[in-house]
Each structure stands twice: as C-alpha cells, then as structure tokens.
Amino acid sequence: MSANHLINSELLGYFKKGFESDPLMTVSEWADNFRVLPSESSSEPGQYRTDRMPYLEEIAYELSPQSSTDEVTVIKGTQLGFTELGNNMLFCYADLYPCPMLQILPTESAVRTHSNDKLWPSIKSSPRLKNTFREKKTKDGSSITSLVFKGGSIALGWSNSAATFASMSRRVVICDDVDRWPDEIEGGEPLDLAKNRAEAFPNNKKIYVNSSPGKKHNSKVLPKYETSSQGLYTMKCPHCGEDVVFEKDGFKFNYDENYQLIDDVVFVCSNNGCIIEEHQKYEMMKKENGARYVHKFPERKHKGYRVPSYYSPFAKWNEIFQLFLDARKEQKQKKENTKMSGWTNTKDANVWEEKIEKLDVKEFLTRHEDYAADVPNGAFILTAGVDTQDDRLECEVVGWGKYGESWSIGTFILDGDPKYPNVWQKLDKVLQSTYKHESGIDMKIMGMGIDSAGHRTEYVYGYCKSRIEQNVFCLKGDTAVETPILKSNVSKASNGTLRLYMIGVNSAKDVIHGHLTTKEVGPGYMHFPRKPEYNEDYFKQLTAEKKDKTTGRWSKFRTRNEKLDLRVYNMAALKILENQYYPNGLDWEVVEAEFNARVEEEINTVAQIVEEVEEHNSFSDWRDMY
Numbered sequence: 001m002s003a004n005h006l007i008n009s010e011l012l013g014y015f016k017k018g019f020e021s022d023p024l025m026t027v028s029e030w031a032d033n034f035r036v037l038p039s040e041s042s043s044e045p046g047q048y049r050t051d052r053m054p055y056l057e058e059i060a061y062e063l064s065p066q067s068s069t070d071e072v073t074v075i076k077g078t079q080l081g082f083t084e085l086g087n088n089m090l091f092c093y094a095d096l097y098p099c100p101m102l103q104i105l106p107t108e109s110a111v112r113t114h115s116n117d118k119l120w121p122s123i124k125s126s127p128r129l130k131n132t133f134r135e136k137k138t139k140d141g142s143s144i145t146s147l148v149f150k151g152g153s154i155a156l157g158w159s160n161s162a163a164t165f166a167s168m169s170r171r172v173v174i175c176d177d178v179d180r181w182p183d184e185i186e187g188g189e190p191l192d193l194a195k196n197r198a199e200a201f202p203n204n205k206k207i208y209v210n211s212s213p214g215k216k217h218n219s220k221v222l223p224k225y226e227t228s229s230q231g232l233y234t235m236k237c238p239h240c241g242e243d244v245v246f247e248k249d250g251f252k253f254n255y256d257e258n259y260q261l262i263d264d265v266v267f268v269c270s271n272n273g274c275i276i277e278e279h280q281k282y283e284m285m286k287k288e289n290g291a292r293y294v295h296k297f298p299e300r301k302h303k304g305y306r307v308p309s310y311y312s313p314f315a316k317w318n319e320i321f322q323l324f325l326d327a328r329k330e331q332k333q334k335k336e337n338t339k340m341s342g343w344t345n346t347k348d349a350n351v352w353e354e355k356i357e358k359l360d361v362k363e364f365l366t367r368h369e370d371y372a373a374d375v376p377n378g379a380f381i382l383t384a385g386v387d388t389q390d391d392r393l394e395c396e397v398v399g400w401g402k403y404g405e406s407w408s409i410g411t412f413i414l415d416g417d418p419k420y421p422n423v424w425q426k427l428d429k430v431l432q433s434t435y436k437h438e439s440g441i442d443m444k445i446m447g448m449g450i451d452s453a454g455h456r457t458e459y460v461y462g463y464c465k466s467r468i469e470q471n472v473f474c475l476k477g478d479t480a481v482e483t484p485i486l487k488s489n490v491s492k493a494s495n496g497t498l499r500l501y502m503i504g505v506n507s508a509k510d511v512i513h514g515h516l517t518t519k520e521v522g523p524g525y526m527h528f529p530r531k532p533e534y535n536e537d538y539f540k541q542l543t544a545e546k547k548d549k550t551t552g553r554w555s556k557f558r559t560r561n562e563k564l565d566l567r568v569y570n571m572a573a574l575k576i577l578e579n580q581y582y583p584n585g586l587d588w589e590v591v592e593a594e595f596n597a598r599v600e601e602e603i604n605t606v607a608q609i610v611e612e613v614e615e616h617n618s619f620s621d622w623r624d625m626y
C-alpha cells in the first residue's frame with residue numbers, strides 16, 4: 001500500500017466524517033448515509049440508495065432546507081419509492097433540522113399502520129435514529145400519533161378529523177394521498193386547512209403534497225399540480241440520443257385473444273422509432289447519462305412532478321401492461337371501467353375522467369324487440385324494483401343476463417295510497433306471478449327492492465318485514481358520490497327488526513349510463529319489449545338525469561325520473577342477491593350453467609310425461625289401425 005494511498009484514505013475518512021455531521025446535508029444525502037430500511041416493511045431492506053430511483057433526487061432536494069421552494073406537489077404511480085421519500089424527509093429534519101412537523105394521511109387506520117409498520121421499525125433499524133426519538137411509554141415520550149425528538153416532533157393526523165387541523169403550527173407539513181381525502185370537513189377544505197398549519201413559518205416552511213390521482217371531478221392533487229412547475233423525467237434515447245419521456249402511448253405490446261401478453265413490452269422512441277427494452281431504462285435514468293426533470297414552467301417557485309410507474313425499478317413493464325390488458329378485457333366484456341380507472345390512477349398517474357354521452361330518446365324508440373316469451377333466452381335472473389309515491393307504487397321487472405346485459409320485462413303502475421293494504425296486495429300479485437322463459441320453464445322474481453324514502457316509510461318497512469323470506473329488500477338511497485352501488489354495512493330499521501340496504505345512487509346511475517350508451521347486443525346492453533308502456537315517456541324518464549362533472553352527482557333535468565329510479569332499485573336487488581348467494585363474487589358462467597341444468601331437468605321431466613302420454617296414444621293408434 002503506498003503512502004499516497006494511506007493519506008488519501010485518511011483524508012477520505014476525515015472528509016467523510018466531516019461530511020456526516022455537516023448540517024448542510026440534503027434529504028437524499030442524509031438518506032444515503034444514515035437511512036437503513038427495515039426488513040419487515042421493505043422489498044429491498046438495508047442501506048437506502050437514492051441511485052436506485054434517480055427520479056427522486058431532485059424532488060428530495062426541493063424538500064430539503066437548502067432549496068428555497070416552500071411547496072412541492074407530486075402526482076405519482078405506485079411502487080416508485082415515494083413513501084420512503086416522505087419518511088426520509090421526516091427523519092432528516094428530525095436529525096439535522098429539528099422543528100415541528102405534521103404528516104396527514106387519509107384515515108386513522110392508515111395513520112396507525114404507517115406509524116407502527118413503517119416509522120417505528122425504520123427508527124429501530126437506523127442506528128443514527130435510535131437515540132434521536134424518545135421511546136414510547138415514557139413520561140413525555142412518543143406515541144403512535146406523536147414522535148417526539150429534541151427540538152420538535154412529528155405529529156400524525158388523518159384528513160377526515162377537524163382535530164388534525166386545529167393543532168399547533170408546523171414548519172413541515174406532508175399531505176399524503178390527498179385524492180383519498182374528503183372534499184370538505186368542518187372548517188373548510190382539508191388541504192387549505194393543512195397549508196394554514198405552516199403559516200407561522202413564512203420563510204422556511206415546506207409543504208409537500210403527494211397522491212396517486214383519483215377521479216378528475218374531485219381530484220385535489222391535479223389542480224395543485226396545474227399551478228406548479230410541472231416537471232417530467234426526461235432521458236436520452238440510448239440509440240439516437242434524443243429526449244424521451246415514458247408515457248403510455250409510447251409503449252408497444254402484443255397480446256392474444258384472451259388479452260394475455262405474448263411478448264415483452266418495449267418503449268418506442270418518439271423521435272426516430274428506436275426500440276427501447278426495459279433493461280435499458282436503468283442506464284437511461286441516470287443523471288450522468290443526461291436524465292433530468294424538464295419543467296413546463298421552470299420559473300414557477302411551486303415545484304411539481306408527475307411520475308408514472310413506468311420508471312419504477314420494482315414494477316416491471318410486463319406486469320404493468322398485463323394489468324392494463326386485464327382492465328381492457330373488463331371494459332370489453334363487462335362494459336365496466338373499475339379496473340381501467342384504477343390502472344389509470346395508480347400506474348399511469350393520471351386522473352380518470354368519465355365520458356358522459358348524450359342520450360337520444362328517439363334512438364331508443366327504434367330498439368323495441370318482439371320477445372319470444374315473457375323472458376327471452378339469455379336472461380337468468382328476474383328482479384323487481386319498486387318506487388313509492390303517495391298515491392301509487394311503480395314497479396318494473398327486469399331480467400338479467402351475463403355481465404350487465406338486461407331485458408325489461410314489464411312495468412306496472414299500481415294505484416292506491418301505500419298507507420292502505422289494497423295497493424300492497426296488488427304488489428303481491430306482481431311478486432307471486434310466474435313468467436314464462438323462452439326455454440319453456442317458469443320463472444319467479446328472485447328479489448325485489450323497494451325504496452323506503454318518501455312519506456310512506458313505515459308502510460314500506462311493514463311490507464318488507466313480513467316478506468323477508470321472499471327476498472323483498474328495503475332500500476335507502478345514499479347520495480354521497482363515493483358510496484358503492486351496495487354499501488357493505490347494512491343499517492337496521494323498524495326497531496332493529498329489518499335490514500335497511502344503503503344504495504349508492506350515483507354509482508348505480510354511473511353504471512346504468514354505461515349500459516344506456518351500449519349500442520351493440522351483449523354485455524351491458526339493455527333490451528326493451530314491444531309493449532305499449534315502453535313508449536316515449538318511458539325513455540324520457542329513463543334518460544331524465546345528467547351528471548355534474550364537478551360534483552360527480554346525477555340530477556334530473558326533466559320533471560319525471562321514476563323509470564330511472566326503478567332501474568336503480570332493480571340493480572340494487574341484483575347486488576343484494578349476489579351478496580346473498582355468491583359471497584365470493586358472482587360468476588356469470590356458473591349462473592348460466594346452473595340455469596341450463598335447471599332447464600334441462602325441468603324440460604326432461606315434462607318430456608318424459610309427454611312421452612308416456614304419447615306412448616299410450618300411439619298404442620291406441622295401433623289398435624285403431626286394426
């Protein structure tokens with residue numbers, strides 16, 4: 001070993017030591033030196049390395065005290081390491097720049113999981129932090145929601161509690177997953193309230209807002225991002241050297257008829273059509289190879305970044321695009337956007353915007369069909385929906401086939417005040433009727449949903465209570481936009497003797513709108529019989545509402561909308577039946593097989609009787625011949 005080398009390594013040690021205690025470290029420098037990821041919550045435990053995720057470095061710098069930026073907004077996909085970035089920020093400040101901090105997550109349970117499974121194991125696994133934080137269960141010590149250190153603390157709060165926003169001033173405020181926050185709480189919009197927490201630190205505050213986006217109409221992170229510098233991670237194409245940014249439309253992949261990938265996903269350079277394979281992305285993303293953020297508005301002080309999952313060292317392009325194909329399959333086969341909206345939000349890091357098509361009443365009037373029986377082939381389950389008015393009940397019977405395809409069977413207007421038994425007796429007749437299926441078997445209504453809103457609630461309860469065995473369900477509409485078609489927890493009514501099913505009317509109308517816009521026969525298509533009640537007035541009522549894109553709520557623009565409500569109650573009845581008979585999820589292939597087995601059994605029994613009779617007849621015929 002040369003003397004020169006000795007001096008160098010000594011010097012290096014000296015500088016390293018000096019550097020380690022340098023209070024001017026940025027968040028990523030601190031993490032690269034001191035952060036040890038715990039094995040219980042990390043896919044890659046051990047020493048933290050920013051160079052694994054080069055796209056985080058600039059953001060980490062802007063979150064550091066060295067940057068004069070006081071606001072950073074990130075729209076992100078999943079599996080990109082942003083959770084650990086937030087943790088690095090908290091720990092770096094606690095260690096080197098102690099101050100009061102606040103981290104807000106969507107819910108209390110998210111806070112508890114984050115504190116117990118992420119923060120505390122991280123503190124225990126990083127030697128540098130072991131003595132920084134006061135232990136839990138000591139006097140003036142830390143707790144799940146307050147991590148105390150010399151010179152400050154990290155308070156953890158949740159977005160749906162006013163108490164979170166009423167605490168003391170904080171220099172650092174981290175707002176996590178804001179598109180899962182409520183639109184409003186007592187006192188105002190939670191994101192504004194969170195910002196107010198840092199007002200007492202005008203010169204050195206840091207507000208860090210991040211989220212995977214949600215729906216466009218009520219996204220909180222999107223409007224923030226739009227007022228920011230809007231940075232995208234831009235790299236040099238390894239073939240032609242021109243700038244490329246990973247966006248969905250640049251990816252190329254092939255798949256078979258069952259929506260399965262048949263080769264590796266590649267990225268096509270937008271400049272010269274060069275083919276970039278995934279293994280090349282790690283070199284491309286390095287700073288020394290020319291990768292950096294390009295900001296649309298570099299002069300803006302508020303720094304913003306959008307990072308989709310394509311950059312992730314943890315999620316592979318093949319996995320990401322197989323999920324995309326699964327979502328595409330659901331769209332094609334079930335006419336549903338649940339998976340695609342989720343994929344767009346969490347992988348493509350984009351808001352999801354629903355398309356609201358204008359519906360043409362005249363077009364529906366050309367769609368009447370001549371059914372070969374009361375219930376045509378393809379429908380396996382019958383439901384009924386009932387709307388309660390002060391002077392009548394309105395009812396529609398619907399047949400359900402695979403993946404949302406449906407057949408209107410008939411509507412009934414039953415006159416009479418629901419205060420009196422007469423009108424309910426008429427409803428009993430509908431409930432007990434048999435409907436002839438095209439296969440020849442008789443069908444009955446499997447479930448009936450009755451709306452309990454209005455002035456006749458007690459009478460609805462009374463009717464439903466005595467017909468629980470016949471699957472008569474008592475429904476109550478819930479107008480919150482995020483409520484699913486059927487809320488999982490059931491309320492009790494009528495002194496706890498009746499189950500009250502809460503129905504997300506906006507979610508149901510979203511799905512019905514999708515079905516109404518389906519023009520080809522198959523999943524989601526709505527069939528209507530050539531019957532006098534399916535007239536212009538029926539279709540006007542069915543299409544009487546429009547969606548407010550800002551609030552996500554449906555409201556009527558025509559006076560009457562009962563026929564749309566009837567569809568909502570039918571859909572709710574079907575959902576309740578699904579939960580009751582298929583708790584692990586309804587498989588339409590199974591439903592069809594069961595239905596066909598039933599048809600075969602019943603028709604065979606009938607055929608056997610006919611055969612016996614015919615045999616007897618033919619015997620007589622034979623006798624007659626002689």
Ligand SMILES: [Zn+2]
Nearest residue numbers: 237240269274
């Ligand atoms: Zn190229």
